[in-house]
Amino acid sequence: MKPLPRTARAYIVCAALGAGACALPALLPPSPTPWATAGLLAALYALCELPARCRLLGRGPGGSVALGAGSFFPVLLAAALLLPPAAAALTALPGGLLARVEEPPAGWRRAWRASATALAAWAAARTAAALGAPAALGAGPAGPGLPRALLPALAAALVFCLVLTALDGGIRATADALPLRAAWRGLLGRALAPHLVHGLAGLMMGVLWRSAHGPAAALLVLLPMYISCWVFAQYHHERAAHQATIRALVQAVDIKDSYTRGHSERVGDASALIARELGMDGDRLDTIRFAGILHDVGKLGVPTRVLRKDGPLTPEERRIIELHPEYGHEMIRGIGFLGEARDAVLHHHERIDGSGYPYGLRGEEIPECARVVAVADAFDAMTSTRSYSRARPVATALAELERCAGSHFDPRMVAALVRALGRRGHPHAGEAGSGGDRQADAATADGTGGQVPAPRAPGPPARQDRGARTSPRGPA
Template sequence: MGAVRAMGSVPARGRVYVLCTAVAALACLAPAATVRVPWWVVALLAGLYAGCEQITFPRVRPGRGEVSGGTGGDGSRPAGRRVPAGMGTLFPVLLAGAFLLPPSAAALVPLPGALLARVERRPRWLRRIWHAAQLALCTWAASRAHGALGGRAAVASPDFPYALVPAGAAVLAFCAVLTALDGGILALAERVPVRGAWRGLFPRSLAPVAVHGLAGLMMAVLWRSPYGPVAALLVLLPMYVSCWVFAQYHRERAAHQATIRALVQAVDIKDGYTRGHSERVGQASMMIARELGMDDERAEVLRFAGILHDVGKLGVPTRLLRKDGPLTPEERRIIELHPEYGHEMVRGIGFLGEARSAILHHHERLDGSGYPYGLTGAQIPEFARVVAVADAFDAMTSTRSYRRARPVAAALEELERCAGAQFDPVMVGALVRALGRQGWHPAVTADENVPPGVCPPAPPVSSRLESRSHRNGVGGGGA
């Protein structure tokens, strides 16, 4: 899911949206050829912005199972964004350009940096065009709002505190365009539900852009003062330090992703019959989270829960997971300890938060017949109720060596049949609605690709336990 996408993965409507955004940006740039522009200021700010873009943010390569901020329906980032919405690039440089230059000239400032930015995910050219067009439109709108309120004269005076009024209008215009464009790309290219595509984007971007706007205003005032451009550039030093701290946060986040990938790969190696199951459960959990309207942070943690729900299998002897014969009652009790093993393994990983309770309780059932503690109804944590539905859905729609996958419609019917007794009806309904809009493309496990003429091995006991549980409800992807 977090792997680099192929060019064809961006839907046609997303490409059209990016093209329309680029055309709008070109229309905003066109007047620069007919108005008087201080080109040395444009060149200096554009070069400064491009240089800062190259050295401020770490080069983090998306990995398998990675979750990113500003997620789409599959947990991926919006096209062309390398940092979460609102924290962005060095906006003080862009906003200083908006305060110092005519709108068409200000819109030129972000272009070199955006077009030369390092982009890991494909299609790179499309993401660069999107990033450049988006920032050009945001800067143009900010400059228009600033100039309409006499901002450039207020900066040159300087006329305080009135200079804050056009600067504030510029920040609002910048955030409004940024939010509008981000929500559109999420809805059209990332397949986020329309009703949730714009949710929370404006408030999240307003505070950081406002801070960057104050820094940009200080740059503009100093630029017009006797101290000149050199003094204005000194304003960027504390901003650069803050961006460096933000980059450190991204490195820590990448370390979190690496930790999760390592745990998932260890489970896949030990229980090869469910290879890929963890990522798919994470994907389905994310879809439910989006449908329930969870914010990005909780949705991300919930996806972690889905990915790591079976990590406790690392504590179960391999001979039991792969046993060919029937389990003894004692062996079954050992396998049913895997949620507790998993909880102990992740207890000290602070960033998992609510995911830890989901790992412990994802085999509980609403009627109290689940394990390990036989919790009922609302006693079962919300995240665990989500993961239970996602886990069972993927178990039914994935092909294993001992049975074919069920059709998605049949799996959903089974979930609805067991809703209220085994599963939370709210979570089942959320998954049904999400799949109705986005569809599902279930991956198959590695054991399906058996060479012709070779009989597949007998399924492990942990997988047969899943089939047995179908007779009493719905299987949950393993013991």
């Protein structure tokens, strides 16, 4: 379990204090809080979140997928339209504390969720009140004025989304040591449309709540929200199945070639580090990580005796190993969700100067994803401890990558890795017993053990002494 950094804990404490300050006026006399409405909405939100913690009740139809938190935000947005700001903040607290938590530490995560949603509900209620939502939803002979309430409801939903994403970006920055820009990147774009839909659903609840039909009719809005919750959970279930597929393939490679055990996961992490530095996020970032993890899956098609051979490789054996990118591409080409990761598996041993394999592509002909993985692969080979040599210092590895940038590696990818490691360091460097790729692990010509792969010359490939990993030739 990864410990929660002190900065993240301090951030959560500050958010909790802020949420308490926002909700406190609702408890102090003289308070204008309509306790019947506030209590009912708070109980309703808590009851909506509570089933997700139950193994039986927290499943979708068919019992296949756990319900996700956040799909019942219309209750909070209805509270923002119907209640004073302090009461709206108070409404969010019980449900936030009862929400489902997937990973430890559960107490800190629940405190964070309750605080963040309370602050967002308070800000949404302030916005709605400033735009006249209470008057637009006031009971009267004609009932609530739906057109008048539309603008306050959408504005409240927008503010709710902005506050949540801002707070979420802050916790990501403190918990994962990310720059603020990187922590916030992509959060708003993914959250805006769902929150606006939740705002409309919250408006429907508010209108029905204040109509002649009363609160009982407002509960009907939760049925379509439950369905949307189940659909969203199905999406996450599919992603979990994708992850399981990736893990199974990587475990198969690790079992067959113990020499590279752990290498694939580390290359996936380094690839994601480079991609994030280049501004990639969301699905593209996941694809790059998958590409790094699966780059050596083609070794399943290489005879075990070749992978585990202790002595030098014969030219024929080297030709066999050099087929592993094509084997890997053939194995995974039917897995649709991998997208461009399949190109990275096929081309991660290509070089910028065209001396790589399997097709000798050069420069921009090499897919961007493959250029990222090539740098991550070589870097891990240099910074991993193996049975025959110690791990090189990170600074030495980066210097070697920079030396070969423009010939072997894309200079942009190398520069991104240097920048990222300069800020965050490399947590996997020097792990004992780990290994690298047999091609990315060959040393450079100067005999310094730089671990950058030697180029292929025309004709039969040269012998490679895997005990010393040295090559008589420098980069072309």
